[in-house]
Structure formats: C-alpha cells, structure tokens
Amino acid sequence: MAKNAEIKRERRARFAKKLAVCAAVLGGYYIFVRLTGLSLPCFFQTVTGLRCPGCGITHMLLSAAELDFAAAFAYNQALFILLPIMGALAVIKLIFAPDWLEANSRALDHLVLIALIALMIFGVLRNIPAIGL
C-alpha cells in the first residue's frame, strides 16, 4: 500500500546516502594509493606480526582494478569472495529495499554472523604457513 511505498522510498534514500559515502571513501582511497604509493598499514600486523583477515585488501583492490583477478585472489581469498557478495546484496537492497536486508533483520544478522565466523577462521588459517593461503 501507500505506506509500504513510503517506507521503501525512505529506506532506499537512507541506504543510497550511505553507499555514496562508501563509494566516495573507496574511490578517494584508490586515487590516493595510485598517486602516492602509500597505503594503510594494518595495526594488528604491526603489533602481533600476524596477518589479520583484512590484510592485503589494498593490494587486492589494486589488482582487481587492473583486472588481474588471479593476483587479487592471492592477496586475500576470503575478501575476494565476500566483497562481491556484499556488493551484490547492496545492489539488491538499493533496488528492492526488501525487509530481510533491512538493518537488524534476523536474516541479515545470520548472514553477518556467518561472514564473521568465516573471516575469523580465515584469519587463523592464513597464519599457518603449511596451508599456503
């Protein structure tokens, strides 16, 4: 009904704003890295010497931007899979604004939990040299 359309419109507007900010930050960061050759160090790696689940994401993005997907996959396997999934969900949320993708929905909570557990396991595995991640 009318109020459903109003809700969806509000959701889409809010989400579009957040996405725009993310895109701006990502774009700005990419330009910054290409121009200066500097990138963000990983605090976790500096302190413990171990690689956190997010390490390598800058190199991954740079390789992906040059369409070298094999190299991108090598830098961070988990995020190479996870980020496109999140991107697809973001597009779905932007176009359809479904309930199950709304903040604090149970489906979203479960998805996030799975992603977090997967990242934690990845964080452990990638620091075991024998596994070769």
Add this chain to the structure above:
Amino acid sequence: MFCRSCGANNRDGVKFCSQCGAPLDDPQQGGGMNMDQNMNGGMNPPPYGAPQQFGFGGNSFAGTFKERNIALCILFSIITFGIYTLYWFFTLTEDTNRISNDPAPTSGGMALLYTIITCGIYGFYWMYKRGAIIDDYNMRTGKGSTSNAIIYLLLAVFSLGIVSYCLCQNEINKINSGF
C-alpha cells in the same frame, strides 16, 4: 521515537515505523527520552539541576541495559587476549544504538564486519560515532553539550581505544542507573 509494536527507534516526525510499518502517530508515543515512567503517581521530573528524588531515575532507559563492571571488562579482555574486546565492541554498539535517534543504526555484527574488512579503519569512525550518539543523547535530555565523540576518537588515534571503551561503557552504565 520508539515504535510500540516492535521497539525500533525512528526519527521524529516519521509517521510509520521504518522497521515494522506500525503507525507512530499515537499521542502516547510522543515525548521521547524525557518521558517520566509514572512511577510516582504522575509527578513530573524535577527541573534540570535539581537533585533526583525518586529511586528509579528520570529516564525511560533506566534499568533496561545490562550493567557491565568496567574493571571486569578490562580483566576479561586481558585474559582472553582481546577476544572479549570483540564481544565488548558488539555490546557497546548494540547499547548505544538503542539510545540513538538513527532509525537504522549499523548493528554490532555489521560494525564488526566492516572493521575487520577495513583492517580497523572503520573502527575509528565507529569510535567517533559511539561518542556522537552519547553527545546527542545528552543534548536531547538537557544535560548540555558534551564532547565524547572527539575524545573517543582522539584516544583511539593514540592507540588508547580501550580507554574509550571504558568511557563509553561508563556512560551506558550511568544512563542505565537513571542519569
């Protein structure tokens, strides 16, 4: 204002709950954070600055949070090599989201996910946002302008983020006890 059906927090002026669609125009819904719980037979809260006289406190959140002993939180963080800190991150997010005016705040799980995939950079924004939510709550409830947002961020920038966690938890404990 909070929806009576599902409890989601909605921006003032929004007609329908953004979570469940229930109408928000019930006059009982108005008043937001300053509403007296009517524990004292209809007595109005005392003016700002006057001492609190009733035991339960003068805000609608009192007693609804899990009060956490900050010293214990630090102890657990140390003995679990920081694993407990991740859980604390999650609970601080969920608790501050409840007092926030944002109708769709980023959940604890999502904030943790974003922090991990950005190698901690999102964490700085998150820390600032916790302080901003508390500053906003203080403004709305007449406690004046505070600067928790910039303080938490500065501490985090100087690798003292754990102090920000303590300060934030302290604010939540205060609100829980009726402040």
